[in-house]
Amino acid sequence: MTIDPVNLAAILAMGIVTYLTRIAGFLIADRLPKSGPVRVALDALPPAVLVAVVAPIVLSGPIEAVAGLATLLLAFRLPLIGVVVVGVGLVALLRLAFG
Amino acid sequence: MTTSPLADVRAGLIAVFPPVVAVVPFALILGQQATAKGLSPAEMLAMSSIVFAGSSQLIAVGLWSQPAPIAALALMALLVNLRHVLMGASLSGKIAHFGRLRPLAAFLLTDEAWALSERRAIDQPISRAFYFTVALTLFGFWQVASVLGTLLGAHLEHPEALGLDFAFPAIFIALALGFWKGARRTGPVLAASATVAVIVHATVPGAWYVIAGALAGIVAAVLAAPRATPAAAEEATP
Numbered sequence: 024m025t026i027d028p029v030n031l032a033a034i035l036a037m038g039i040v041t042y043l044t045r046i047a048g049f050l051i052a053d054r055l056p057k058s059g060p061v062r063v064a065l066d067a068l069p070p071a072v073l074v075a076v077v078a079p080i081v082l083s084g085p086i087e088a089v090a091g092l093a094t095l096l097l098a099f100r101l102p103l104i105g106v107v108v109v110g111v112g113l114v115a116l117l118r119l120a121f122g
Numbered sequence: 123m124t125t126s127p128l129a130d131v132r133a134g135l136i137a138v139f140p141p142v143v144a145v146v147p148f149a150l151i152l153g154q155q156a157t158a159k160g161l162s163p164a165e166m167l168a169m170s171s172i173v174f175a176g177s178s179q180l181i182a183v184g185l186w187s188q189p190a191p192i193a194a195l196a197l198m199a200l201l202v203n204l205r206h207v208l209m210g211a212s213l214s215g216k217i218a219h220f221g222r223l224r225p226l227a228a229f230l231l232t233d234e235a236w237a238l239s240e241r242r243a244i245d246q247p248i249s250r251a252f253y254f255t256v257a258l259t260l261f262g263f264w265q266v267a268s269v270l271g272t273l274l275g276a277h278l279e280h281p282e283a284l285g286l287d288f289a290f291p292a293i294f295i296a297l298a299l300g301f302w303k304g305a306r307r308t309g310p311v312l313a314a315s316a317t318v319a320v321i322v323h324a325t326v327p328g329a330w331y332v333i334a335g336a337l338a339g340i341v342a343a344v345l346a347a348p349r350a351t352p353a354a355a356e357e358a359t360p
Binding site for chain 1: 164205206212213214233287317334347
């Protein structure tokens with residue numbers, strides 16, 4: 024169980040930079056207005072970020088696209104864990120069949 | 123609506139269960155990849171507990187060499203994790219009552235903890251009990267599974283055949299639907315964000331696509347917002 028000093032330095036550098044990204048949002052948000060366009064923008068942030076993270080993954084191939092669409096439709100009906108189980112199972116089956 | 127801390131802990135545990143199912147295989151793969159790059163279990167534990175950010179850790183392990191390229195790794199972590207600034211800005215007002223625990227809440231901020239908290243904030247305030255139950259559960263599983271991955275790595279060579287990598291997008295798709303406020307308000311946000319993210323992902327290296335897509339989404343939200351309606355009237359609408 025050894026830790027190389029250069030590796031530790033790299034880990035610490037990544038950790039400091041990552042913490043700055045986490046605390047920065049809290050620090051700037053306290054100076055943001057409670058209404059108006061900036062508020063509208065902040066309220067739209069959660070779905071905008073979620074979709075921006077997911078869209079390139081879902082459109083990375085036909086199997087992912089089919090499973091993504093199925094997941095989207097299922098999400099109106101099933102609880103979260105059901106959506107995950109069916110989505111993962113569908114991707115595994117499609118990859119087995121066509122992968 | 124107020125709930126007891128115990129009820130919030132239980133709600134947190136129920137909410138965090140699906141992300142844990144998704145995060146554990148991801149962490150196992152991370153550990154396996156780290157072993158292949160010559161990182162020890164102790165170094166894996168140090169990285170998972172100090173950095174605690176999945177995508178940037180996986181990319182870091184991909185970039186790792188001996189000696190470690192410190193500046194490149196730090197710059198990559200900055201770019202991949204810049205999305206936290208947007209998440210923190212959105213979450214900040216909803217956890218203003220955390221007080222001295224806010225810096226710790228920031229340290230434990232992950233995509234999953236953030237998304238579950240934002241989802242809960244639609245229905246009721248985010249309590250400390252809920253947030254830290256979710257965040258600390260994810261932290262614990264992340265440590266155990268990534269270190270376990272360094273120990274059992276050899277048996278996990280083709281995890282994608284099981285479709286486990288799709289658990290993460292499935293969770294995010296389902297959570298994104300929770301923010302649906304009708305086609306006129308939310309439709310343009312999702313369409314703009316998805317389109318720009320896909321284009322930037324295909325043309326610009328790195329993780330800029332998350333920032334670009336999110337910015338396109340919020341610009342669309344501002345443009346689609348009803349301008350004549352006073353803010354007070356909007357607040358009154360359920």
